[in-house]
Amino acid sequence: MLCAKQLSVVTIRAIRVQIKATLMSVPKKAKTSYPPLRLVSFTNKEGTYKLGVHCSSTNNVVDVCAVDDTIPGDMKSFLEAGQSAMEAANRAFQSSNTSTGPHVLTPDQYTLKAPITNPEKVLCIGMNYVDHCTEQNLPVPVEPIIFNKFSSAITDPYGPVVKPDETDQLDYEVELCIVIGKEGKKVKEEDAMTYVAGYTVAHDVSARDWQLHKNGGQWLLGKTFDTFCPLGPAIVTPSALSDPHNLAIRCKLNGEVVQDSNTNQLVHKTEALVAFISRFVTIRPGDVILTGTPPGVGCFRKPPLWLKKGDVVECEVAEIGSVRNEIQ
Template identity: 65%
Template sequence: MDKVVCVGMNYIDHCEEQNVPVPKEPIFFSKFSSSVVGPNDPIQYPDMTEELDYEVELAVVIGATGKNIPREKALDYVLGYTVAHDVSARDWQLKRNGGQWLIGKTMDGFCPIGPWIVTKSDIADVHNLGIRCRVNGVTKQDSNTNQLVHRVENVIELLSKFVTLLPGDIILTGTPPGVGVFAKPPFFLKRGDKVECEIDEIGTIENLII
């Protein structure tokens, strides 16, 4: 894996819960590959944050090298799809570090993925999948990938204009509404919490906050 690229604010209903405009183009940020852990690995709660949040996301796994990929051929470069948990330290993402998202998004263990890669031929329609997140068995996020602002092929087309996509690269496509930071009152993870991220036709990952 060379890189993990993420798309922010990429669900229509997630933009609505923040009362912000739908982005006209994908908002890209990254996670370091060292943030990636397994589908059932525990997540170490970092001492430097007090606002640990959850985000279930559809992840795209690139299967072929590509640059300047046209939209109509974008899915030819996809190996398959998996589930990702975009763990976020909201205080570092939104209140510190000059407003840059990187540190708040890329701490160790902040990108559980799995439980496996489902090839694109085994998914009927990647833009019509139920997607949800549960914390201690309580559903916090529940939406559908039909809410994606920028579809997979559009994301790949634009991203590949800037960087060469390589086999094994992972693209996290955004999270639906229901994250803790926008709850009233805000809801943040604590040690001992169990987070389940699930996408229809792909599977579920489960990570314990320790």
């Protein structure tokens, strides 16, 4: 994500010192008790909205609520139910034959939706990749830069992004997202991972003219047009990932790679973000935190590269998956 205009430019040498200090810091060991799951929201052929668990080896989805009707049927309620719901979903998934079965849906029988559509908060972190700071010759932020989107910006992982008539500077950003699983306030860093339900992928669509040049320099309007937050394809629990802070992250525009980095470049990692944010607001199940974008965004290219109708943007994080959206 971008810097505020008022951030001053520092020397390359000072930036390199900050980069070295950041990359040398060792994140605390993640602690989580959730079973390894790929949680999805989907509709079946009848159009019924459901919660399920995705099997990456078969690409099938298990309708865990049909296996166990005590499991909440929407993601926010499921996350609010906590550990017991996670364990029940895992039992339902493990008891199912993921290739065939009465409650197993093949890809032609389901449509993936945004894994969560009604979070209380959609929080975003600016300037949170070391290489993105370097790209702009700007300092690595000492504290996270926080802004937000409205939940009404969330759309499906493979749905269209609508280009508003109000902008001529539409831009792309691939992001790793944290999804909160437990309510907390003033969370300690060493406990932070116990508040994380999992991770998903976001395309942080941005209208740069409204973000940077209009509305008094406030970022909100440029970030929160309808469909400006595709999410998905799944919420992957931490135990299902090798290391959330060492995953390849990339964005493709019409098949060409335009962003290519690794989450090991994150300045403020999950534990630090959860602890910092919860100093100011109570985090609640379903809250989404977009953790920032790596270098390569369109507004810093020469000439700038703006999205136009008909473009297809694919945002991917290794081990989680991708969202793919046509600009309409």
